Amino acid sequence: MGMRPRVLITRPGRRALPLTRAITALGAEAILLDIMRQEALPESQAMRNVWLDFDQFAKVVVVSPFAAECLAESLDRYWPQLPVGPQFYAVGRATAETLHERLGVRVHVAAPGRGDTSEALLSLPSLQAPNEQKVLLVAGVGGRSLLAETLETRGARLTRLALYRRILVPPDDTSVRLLTQGDFDALVVSSGEILEYLAGWCTRAALNQPLIVSSQRLATLAGSLGFSALHVAPGAMPAALAAAVAEACDLNGADVDHDDLEKG
Known part of the structure; x- marks a missing residue:
């Protein structure tokens, strides 16, 4: 895979940082969709x-x-x-x-x-x-x-x-383009509110890309919204979400420092 896989994350506030680090450590590019403020x-x-x-x-x-x-x-x-x-x-x-x-x-x-x-x-x-x-x-x-x-x-x-x-905030122009074109390799969501909101910008192309969620409840919601390539992480911690990203993007050879990731 010449290009680094592009992973969209949606976690609000300071909590986006440990998740960004965990995904970058896999060799992927993490892009934050800034759509929720607390x-x-x-x-x-x-x-x-x-x-x-x-x-x-x-x-x-x-x-x-x-x-x-x-x-x-x-x-x-x-x-x-x-x-x-x-x-x-x-x-x-x-x-x-x-x-x-x-x-x-x-x-x-x-x-x-x-x-x-x-x-x-x-x-x-x-x-x-x-x-x-x-x-x-x-x-x-x-x-x-x-x-x-x-x-x-x-x-x-x-x-x-x-x-x-x-407070839900509309995605910026770049984020809208990525979502409407499905121009990403995985989308990570651990909130039902964010998932429902994002679905409004997702075209068929985006709905067919891998979606990583943090619980079975969110997977059920995602299915009802039309997402078709679901991966359920074993929890919402950065290490758990990053492991599911690695699987979805076939990055399992990546060297992940689990001790570091658990701290998120």
Whole structure:
């Protein structure tokens, strides 16, 4: 393959960097489609109430790395020393790593091999019967309600707190050209919202190119949107997505430093 394979990635914010590095390490060219921004919401009275009573929550469930960053910033202001009561839970390892780095807390995540999904987290024994426990769910505006609904069904006294919003931005001219011409070798998407949005610019040529997604749920959505060459990565971490890119682009001979990639 004379030309380096061109891989389009869609991860928002700073989290695009480790994924870009992981894909470049394969010998591919990584191009970021800058189509989603994440913006912290201004502090509301509802947020202040939660921060002041933070020590009363038995469990704090955080859904994304950006939610973890917003949470850490607020807690730094209100609690110079964190209360010992709340147990932290994270959807996905990147979210857990952000919480651990920023707050120094122990974080519960789904068992290895279960994937970085809400369903995997909900299978933890300690979340089966949160009867009458106060549980805080930290997320963005909108998003999936599976976590909230399931925890409430299981008896938790749930507070759902949105700390940021996601803003979809139209792709620039270069990105539109790549998508309409299918002028790429793989597209990497780990968000349903981004996948549905992108599909609007994808022609038949683009829908036939390899699409790497991070869960079976996204693969099902992708199939319904008309994507036909699906590759399901074993999770949303950079190493997992890069491994699926290597397979899709036939780059398996590439020398990948897995230790480095796991840090993403």
